Amino acid sequence: MMSVSKRELSLPGEEPDTDSYPMQSLEHTWIAVEPPLPARGAPEPESSGPLDSHPPSFESAQYDIVLRRQRQRPSTGGGVKCSAAPSRFINLPSPFEFSGWGTMSRLELGRDELTRGEEDVQRARGAASLGQFTASAIAGNAVLGSVFYALPAVASVSGVYSPISLSAAGCVLFLWRPIMEELASALPISGAPYTYLLNVSSKTLALIGAALLLLDFSATAVVSAATAMSYLGGEVTLPFSMVCEDGIRDYDAPRKFLLKYRCSVISADETLSRGNTQIRTNWVHGTEDLTAATTARAIFDGICLGVLGLTGFECVPSYVSSIKPGKFPQVLRNLHYPALLLNSLAMLFVLAHVPLGTIVGQGNILSVLAQTVAGKWLRTWVVVDAVIVLCGGVLTGILGACELFERLARDRFLPRLFTFRLPGTGSPACSVAAFVAFSCVLYASSGARLDVMSKMFSLVWLTVMALFPLSVLLLKFSRGRLTRTPRTPLFLAPLTLAVAAAIIGGNIAVDPSIVGYAAAYFLALAAAFQLTMKKVRVLHGLLWAYDQYRVLTRHAWTRTCGENLAAAVSHLRKQPVCVLVKTDEINVLIHSLLYVSQNEETSCLKLVHFYDDEIGVPSEMEANWKILDEAFPEITVDLILVRETFTPSNVAALAHRLEIPTTLMFMSCPGRDFPFGIAELGTRIISL
Template sequence: MDKVDASIPPATPASDAGEWIAVEPSVRDNRDASPRLRNSSPGDNPPTFESARFDTIIRYQRRNSLNGNNVKLSSVPSRFLNLSNEFEFAGWGSQTHVTLSKHDHEAGSNKITTLRSETILGHFMASGIAGNAILGSVFYALPSVVAVSGVYSPISLFIATVLLFLWRPIMEELVSALPIKGAPYTYILNVSTKALALVSATLLLLDFAATSVVSAATAASYLAGEVSIPFKSFVVTILVLVLFTLISLTGIKESARLASSVLAFHVLTMVVLIIISCIHWGRVGRGQLKQNWVEGQVHPTSSLLHSVYNGVCLGMLGLTGFETTPAYSSRIKPGRFPLVLRNLHWPAILFNTLLMLLVLALLPLQTVIQGSNILSLLAERAGGPWLRIWIVVDAMIVLCGGVLTGILSACELFEQLANDRILPELFLRTLPITRSPYISVFSFIAFSLALYASAGASLPILSKMFSLTYLTTMTLFPLSLLLLKFNRGRLPRESFTSFGVVIVTLAVCATIFAGNIAVDPSTIGYFAPYFLGVLALFWATQNKIRLLRWVFWIYDQYSCLHSWRFTSGWGKRIIEVMRRLKRQPVCILVKSDEINGLVRMVLYVQKNEQTSSVKMVHFAEDEAGIPSELQANAKIIDEAFPEITIDLVIVREAFNPMTVAALAHHLTIPTSLMFMSCPGARLTYTVAEFGTRIITL
């Protein structure tokens, strides 16, 4: 158990130096010493680490070893009856120098090459993935808005879609600073704590599942409203989910091409519908619009504003899909993400506002309020049965494309959660040819089906839950940027958003969230159980060791469990599992020997990661590049954290993405579990190239 560094000779006895824990910089020669140290006599200064050789720590370790006590802990008794404090002791840290092999370099180079090859999506193809969810939402957003806003629906939808201008610069800055997978979960993870990141992961998973299920269920409902089918609509919903599960297994590039084709067909359909409806409106005149306006007037002005406000709150659902775009930003070619947002935003404004106006101009208000397939009714009124059939076909196709959006976005999230040891590593397995993460795909579809079944296959219930899930997910973006500006202000990025825009966006989120609850208070009742259930699941997978401690403590309190036939061996098995989980190491990449910074990084690991093994890594091409007190301070920190083994690793290489990836291969630790301080403008590489997590300013 004793892991004292054998390279350090025994401490010299009986001198004043033995009573010191040195705090002054080590003086390697007179040229390195400060003027104050050069001009003072040796007796005026505390001994340096070079002369003391960590005397206090080494003497303490030796004394405990002679007494048969190898732990760093105090004499406070263990909380367990049958488990001593020795279990808490992680072992003494070691100090090693590492030279990366040719095989390590090849592995690192291959990883960087693979990472760059994954950046394959141009702005049109990338627009197709989220575009089907965003532009396809007209089929379910318009009926919801007109039900609460009436003739003021075009105004409400215009305001709702224009509000997205607040989010665009926020998303652009976040992607510019952190072009990584799994956003906004990864944003929160890099700018705040892992606990808050789990909340964002919960919201994202619910949002992606709701996007897929609501899109599939709406397609089934739309079909059932147009034709007679021999089975219930929930069967169609399940068939759609299964079909797009198979499609998503073809890989992200092929899926993106399919999504882009579907989006192009939908845009063409909406343009044809708008043109034919405008021509028909010009023929019949404004009579129907005037009649609807008179019939739908509300008084006084406060009631009018209330109707518009309610319409804005529900109209935000017409923008569902925007929150999924940053989730795959790492796949988008550099500099194209703002174009993706532009490609999606302007059509959303045009289609939502103009189609709602045409519906009120050509259809009676009561027909609009009572009907669910209002766009197919508009198509038949303006162009005849042939156009209605076209709209129904388009609705089925584009809504099914929304299913694909949810699946692909969820796969990116699952990959990141698996890299962070929240989900098992099997979620990283891919098919040999298409490289599709089949475990993630099947797991997500299973979760979506469970969500659909638990709601009783009810589209209204899922839509209510979806409304709050979407809004809280959109709140994560301004919150992430606010934390980024405060906690990671040094992080380089090309785009900057003013502080006022961030605050206004947060205020808009709170206002619209409250408005959705006011329109239908039952939405919070449907949202809360799903949210708390998934959050509890993620918390349990993240805190496996803590849960096992509680289980062992309960087992330890009842002696009868130790003697029963089926439970007698539980204690040993629980302890073995805890030890195995604790031994999974993480890395902290350190630049200097400042002990306050090193302690903050270790405290972050202690709070956010379930591990007892920390590799403190410093890259230095030669001996002169090693900070003078790094070795000493690593010893002190190793002494200060008995439940964590601090191993100092000096890597004889330059610090760059390839050597970090090579080290990850050498230590068999994924780069997502390598932590570093926030880089400044002088670093020529991006965070995405390293694949590491930022944990301090």
Template sequence: LGQWRATSIAGNDLIASVFYTIGVCFTTAGPFAPIALFLVSVVLYPFQKILSEVSTALPMNGGTYNCLLNTASKSTASVAASLSLISYTATAVVSASSATAYLAGELPDVLDSKAVFGMTIGILVLFAAIVALGMQESSIVAMTIFCAHCVALLALMVVSAVHWGVHGSGTLIANWNSGTELFPDANAVATALFLGYSIGLLGITGFETSSNYVEDQGQGVFPKTMRNMWWLVLLFNTPTALFTMAVLPLAEIRANSSNALSVLAGTAGGSWLRWWITIDAVVVLCAGVLTAFVGVSGLIVRMTADRLLPQVLLRRNRLTGSPHWIILAFLVVCCSLYAISGGDVTSLSGVFAVAFLGVMCTFAFGNLLLKYRRDRLPRPVRTSSLAAFVALLAFLAGLAGNLYQQPILIAYFIGYVGTLLLVMLVLLHRVRLAKTAFFYVDRVLLLHRWPVGDWLISLISNWTKQPVVFFADTDEIHILNKAVLYVNLNESTQCLKIVHFYEEETAMLRRLEASRRALDYLYPKITIDLVLIRGKFCPENIERLSNLLSVPKSLMFMSCPGPDFPYGIQELNGV
């Protein structure tokens, strides 16, 4: 994908957020809403480099999950994965529901609750089918919607500017003066700005999505995608809020917070512009569903390759190359959640807000870990530790502001994310849990009548027979010991193969075997083999070794490469 197709997939979700953010921001911050949204743009600026540094140092799908997987542990990465999965699920359901609700608000006599319910399910099915056609086809649809939406917003801004010029600044001044009545002192103004900023952060949802399909983007495209999306936020969110404040009285904005932009269009340009903006809102909110399907596909492929999820999810359609089982499973989950909620996505919307802000915080945290633990990794983009730390604090403050305004979100968040995280941790530690279950089954004589113990042993054997490979370029035992400790902590295996490529026989090979024997003695529960290969360490030989040993490259590890390493991480295809 080039920079504009890559931008359009995530950008549709990003700039669609303006439809449901501006009205709520005015309700919270009053006439200070444009300032609050400008603060959001300022805080977002360092994140374009934070995400670019993470995704160029580790250019693999998975976003913050991939970052924490390579800088922390699988358990820590599972937390980030849970946040991302909830965020994408909520994005799909809330976007589809918001699109139909927006249309129903304009046609209340035509669309009843049953029609809205059916249309929402239809939107989810339609965009699942589009994503199933393949990434290129999805990007064409996304690019078309993206361009149409940008034209619609620009038209709205131009017409609003003309209306402002013709009718003067009376409405703007009156709205600003009302701020002294609503917020009489400095503390009230500061509180309004802070809470408006917290709500305004929801106007940048989708900014993180591009990192989950970074492998589908061309060389050097990702930083440009981040730059483009920051400019989209700066050019659309704050000016649109300012035009809204200049054209509509504050009371009218608050009374129509859910469709403030369509009311703005009707006042500034008439019914033709109102219908244009309404249709545009419906279409671009639907495109948020496409963004969610694309993002979640890249994330789940990465998680499945790491054996966190059933391997059947990795199967791809022969014609389109899309992961059809992932798309189908995600569609079923989204439709089920919407059906269970009875069409009321209030709780899911709240969880969406918390999950998105949590994902952005984990990106900043992961960036700091990347600097500390993987600083030798080459990357074309770097940001300072101070910028990453300040950005982390700014988003944590925004998260706290949202929880302060809606404390019930804490319960919703624990319910949704806690359940998913529990499932993830069970899958991650399934071998330990199965061994614990066998321990107690073996002591309950009544259970010996059934082959429960044999079944558990069979499961454990199947889960642990897959070997793991560590590429060693040294015989230093403390480095090899770190590799064994990592495998023990994060992988469900009883076999570790230490692989060393060499071109000439040296004394190092004998020392490597001695280190292997010592580690094999120290860790009796895991078989440690040494594989010596005369040849060059290169992507082609890694591919051959993967096929020969039947070990996927996602289960092959190496020490952190330095700036002189001749290959990019992406060339190793998942090592």
């Protein structure tokens, strides 16, 4: 290896091109030349000065390369980070695909911003105001109201074994409760299981969960409303959109529980007075010509359909951020035990008073039971109660859908219009209107058939319930450092998934057409959600197709269309996101940028590091930021150093300063010693 000066490399009669050398202070350039072999026995040559010194180390040579590659970086940012790679566009200029160079800045949060940030944190803490009974009442309308359409379905396949099937179906929920408690403790964020999947996996899987969840909420509302109408014989048309606007805070699950308790007491009294003649008769007729195999199949089919008596539990995590800390397990308990006892006892009393032939062919079993044991007055009470409570189930679906719509809007899947609330009541009018319209389309597309909606509802609900063990399995693998209590055993998640798969298979075996109904609705909604996620890529594809035909640029109106497409792509890609980083390790930083590149359609990324004067900024933060800014030519990476401590209020203040919602601020998984909760920060977790 020998050293040659820059002047020695120039041709005779011309000055060396000093512009091609970015580092003006370098005196020499190193060229690899094979040195002559020394003679045998000759002494080693001695160093004669700087020209014979050793070449630069690999580390400094690589650093020099980075400096030379970034010699055109503007000091104030901007410009275009063009690449030598060929462009896919023929006629459009190549810079269209690239972004400008990022900038580094230091900022201090102002007093007004800090005040607003503290107010946001206090408002979020104050939103968790629901106690165990109020929170139970919200989902209680759907959970306890599901008995009106679960009992007839179970009786049609299980007959006299229906109480056994309903009891076993209720016990299945013991597998789900600890899983749901662990998820709610780790991620107490509304919109679950969509938000669970968003924080433990990719956006694609999260959107699949959102599609299933929206279908479940809509099916809950439609089936509840249609069942209520069936109790009135189709004579009353109930505008449940108006009910949602005016009564979204009115819940009557406790009253319904008392009425069912009263019916049970009357039925028990009648059973004691009349004896067990009817139930013995039903048992004899129901067990004729049954073998052990057919009996087991009847009980299993009843279990598969009996889980519909638990619908509504999936709605509780959707508003978990509104429940007081530590009350979520009690809410699940308050819903589980009444559903377990009342469903089984109600079916037992039906068998004790109503002939089996009437039970199998009757849709309004409870009203028949009421008239049998007490007469017309109790039947009227049951019908009125069914209508009111099932309308409450509509409200439960509305509430869950509104939380989901708002979360999707904050994540930029839906327009910001879905975050708007009426000034007086605080009602999410746009979300309610959209949900009602979607539910009407769903019901109309089924031919206004309750049986079709019920089939779709059963499979969708079971699939949504399967998302909870899947989420906790991904939580343990991808976000194991998150603090939560309790921690379920690892085997419980795959066991619950296997049980969910068996129940789904049993429902399909009872009626294979269920797959077609559910798949049609799910695929349509999932495709719509995927389009909202890939909207920039869709527009990019349309722009590419436009660019392939040069003749389109010759006419004014087609040229205007192309310009509008380019402007739309540019506008959508300029919406910024933020990554909160603690370390300057290049592997951590590059994984964060890869997540943004794969999951967010943006060309504007803010890399933010909070620091104080005592510790200072990590030594390699600036150098590694420059490398990342060059490595992603399609993203402008800005480095922002914030001279503040990392607290929820300061993060909220920074969100106001940068005009980026906290839901679009990403961070790595905090450890056990992290003093704040994920719900307080409102950020998304994107790495282990």
